[in-house]
Amino acid sequence: MVSARAAVVVLAAVLVAAPAWLPPFYVYLAALCLVTGLLAMSLNLVLGYGGLYQFHHAVFYGIGAYTAAVGITRLDWPAWLALGAGPVAAAAAGLVIGFFCVRLSRLYFGMLQLSLGSFVWIVALRWYPVTGGDNGIHGIPLPAVLQTLGGAYACVLVTVASCLAALWFVVRSPFGLTLQAIRDNPQRAQVMGVDVRRHQLAAMVLAAFFAGVAGVLYVVLERSVFPNMLFWVLSLEVLVMCLLGGWFTFSGPLVGAALVVALRTLVGRHTEYWTLVLGLLLILLIFFLPEGIMGEVGRRLRPRPAREAARAPRAGGLHA
Numbered sequence: 027m028v029s030a031r032a033a034v035v036v037l038a039a040v041l042v043a044a045p046a047w048l049p050p051f052y053v054y055l056a057a058l059c060l061v062t063g064l065l066a067m068s069l070n071l072v073l074g075y076g077g078l079y080q081f082h083h084a085v086f087y088g089i090g091a092y093t094a095a096v097g098i099t100r101l102d103w104p105a106w107l108a109l110g111a112g113p114v115a116a117a118a119a120g121l122v123i124g125f126f127c128v129r130l131s132r133l134y135f136g137m138l139q140l141s142l143g144s145f146v147w148i149v150a151l152r153w154y155p156v157t158g159g160d161n162g163i164h165g166i167p168l169p170a171v172l173q174t175l176g177g178a179y180a181c182v183l184v185t186v187a188s189c190l191a192a193l194w195f196v197v198r199s200p201f202g203l204t205l206q207a208i209r210d211n212p213q214r215a216q217v218m219g220v221d222v223r224r225h226q227l228a229a230m231v232l233a234a235f236f237a238g239v240a241g242v243l244y245v246v247l248e249r250s251v252f253p254n255m256l257f258w259v260l261s262l263e264v265l266v267m268c269l270l271g272g273w274f275t276f277s278g279p280l281v282g283a284a285l286v287v288a289l290r291t292l293v294g295r296h297t298e299y300w301t302l303v304l305g306l307l308l309i310l311l312i313f314f315l316p317e318g319i320m321g322e323v324g325r326r327l328r329p330r331p332a333r334e335a336a337r338a339p340r341a342g343g344l345h346a
Contacts (some may be wrong), residue, residue, distance in 0.1 A: 029172060041183055047177050055291055056248070057179045059284040060186045066267040066279035067193055068236035073265070074273040075197055076229045077209030079136030082143030083264055085123075087254030089146065090116040090238025095163045095251045096156055105169050109242050116238025117231050124230035128219070128223045131212075140258060142176045147256040158217070162252030172246050182243050189236055189282075196232060197276060272309060272318025281320055298304055 033329045041060075045053050069083040090112035097108030126138045150157045157163070196202050205225055208215045212222050245251060252261060265285065271282025286304065293300040315322045 057182045059287045062287050063283035064281035066283040068233045070268050072229050074235050076205050078331045082261045083135040083262040085143035085146050086116040086234035086237035087241040090241030091097045091120045091245050091251045091279040094242050094245045097218030099139040112242035113235045113238035117235040118232025119233045124227045128226045164250040166249045210282040275320040278318050278320035
């Protein structure tokens with residue numbers, strides 16, 4: 027625990043000091059890793075902790091971004107109001123989509139969520155007067171403090187840190203522990219008097235809210251949105267981030283996101299086949315680190331009896 031806290035403190039100090047010693051490109055890359063990491067961790071709330079097949083989580087990311095972009099450029103809302111409305115709109119979408127999806131389970135849940143999310147993508151792709159269609163929306167005007175890389179980075183860092191603290195509180199709260207019990211054995215939780223659907227719906231709304239925050243932060247960083255933010259391929263990429271980092275751990279998705287973004291950005295500058303490198307890495311992890319990077323790190327740091335107990339397969343999740 028002490029070493030984990032020390033690592034968090036060191037990482038926080040490095041991130042705070044990054045603009046002072048890193049070139050602008052790497053400051054931007056660090057901010058992008060943080061934004062994508064928040065998106066991956068919001069997915070892990072329903073995937074790793076809730077055991078829900080959230081196949082199209084990126085739809086909430088896109089809804090948050092598009093709400094902010096449309097509010098500023100089409101509706102002439104004040105920038106701060108539009109940016110704040112993004113996560114609220116994403117949470118509302120999570121409530122509507124979740125209302126239908128939690129009535130199903132496992133693969134059927136995922137397929138319905140994927141279908142409803144794809145419908146939102148089609149709307150964004152075809153509604154040219156509002157969303158800009160396949161061109162997206164670019165050059166979004168923002169307050170002066172957010173127009174510089176330093177200001178955008180500070181906004182991203184403070185917001186992501188606040189969201190991670192909130193997520194930590196959620197997963198350690200009675201609600202989070204109940205959600206894990208539902209993941210491991212929903213039938214037993216139901217018998218014990220837990221309202222399984224209500225907890226799953228609440229988890230979807232919370233995850234959608236944090237995904238919407240990530241979408242708004244993307245607007246702050248890039249000042250543009252495009253329909254691919256709502257496409258299912260991005261959702262698959264975020265799922266891979268969770269698997270790489272360790273989807274039964276809290277920090278794993280953040281590590282996986284940083285790894286994927288770094289590979290896509292740095293390796294992609296030299297070859298268009300960066301996905302081949304990612305695929306090979308994923309295959310190696312499946313064979314040698316099935317619990318993901320942080321899952322393996324956590325397993326090795328546990329005392330031996332706890333390591334043996336952790337190897338027992340879980341009843342819920344994607345393996346159920």
